[in-house]
Amino acid sequence: MEDFEDNEFDGPIKKFMYVNRKAPYGTVYALEGLEVVLITAAFDQDVCLVFVDDGVFQIKKDQETTGINMKNFSPTYRALEGYDVEKIYVEKESLESRGFSEDDLVIPVEILSSAEISELMDAQDVIVTF
Amino acid sequence: MDYTVNDQTINADEEGYITDISTWSIDLAGTIAETENIDMGDDHWEVVNFLRDYYEEYQIAPAVRVLTKAVKKSLGPEKGNSKYLYELFPYGPAKQACKIAGLPKPTGCV
Numbered sequence: 369m370e371d372f373e374d375n376e377f378d379g380p381i382k383k384f385m386y387v388n389r390k391a392p393y394g395t396v397y398a399l400e401g402l403e404v405v406l407i408t409a410a411f412d413q414d415v416c417l418v419f420v421d422d423g424v425f426q427i428k429k430d431q432e433t434t435g436i437n438m439k440n441f442s443p444t445y446r447a448l449e450g451y452d453v454e455k456i457y458v459e460k461e462s463l464e465s466r467g468f469s470e471d472d473l474v475i476p477v478e479i480l481s482s483a484e485i486s487e488l489m490d491a492q493d494v495i496v497t498f
Numbered sequence: 499m500d501y502t503v504n505d506q507t508i509n510a511d512e513e514g515y516i517t518d519i520s521t522w523s524i525d526l527a528g529t530i531a532e533t534e535n536i537d538m539g540d541d542h543w544e545v546v547n548f549l550r551d552y553y554e555e556y557q558i559a560p561a562v563r564v565l566t567k568a569v570k571k572s573l574g575p576e577k578g579n580s581k582y583l584y585e586l587f588p589y590g591p592a593k594q595a596c597k598i599a600g601l602p603k604p605t606g607c608v
């Protein structure tokens with residue numbers, strides 16, 4: 369009774385990587401991708417998130433969306449920790465070429481070079497790109 | 499399934515979640531609770547207010563597992579467990595309490 373909603377799952381644990389490549393607004397990819405991550409977080413898999421290219425804009429601090437009449441969903445990335453999604457990586461080259469540093473981001477991340485991200489990709493069972 | 503509170507109509511979807519969070523009020527919460535057959539006491543309000551704070555901070559309604567963990571962290575283990583939360587909200591703390599709190603259906607509640 370105590371833990372009946374905890375979704376105990378006995379299947380093999382796979383390594384999932386979600387790659388976020390697009391800016392947060394203008395297309396629906398970023399928001400839908402975030403929802404997929406939050407929903408699949410319930411299935412006790414080994415999940416990591418990567419932000420590359422314009423995807424780094426998704427976790428940029430101080431987003432102001434009233435002018436485009438969209439909800440600013442960047443605070444939701446801060447909920448990932450509560451969903452036990454703690455492996456979050458940002459590609460160094462993408463971050464720096466946009467003039468950002470780690471201090472510009474809404475969540476703590478690990479910054480990896482393009483080569484390190486490639487290695488990480490090699491180690492995954494499933495890669496989903498948004 | 500709209501609600502009527504103080505002669506005002508509040509729009510809701512077919513499952514009873516209000517469509518515009520800014521139309522929420524304490525009176526509306528009472529009305530939604532009645533339709534859910536929940537007799538709101540201090541313990542119910544504590545969870546509803548907790549959910550509203552969570553939404554304010556993260557802009558989503560948490561999945562039940564995440565809610566339970568967050569309640570445990572903030573209100574202690576005697577409240578942050580399934581048994582306690584399901585006693586307050588028998589049809590699911592995330593679903594029922596979120597509805598009463600005026601939040602959307604929880605993300606991760608399929």
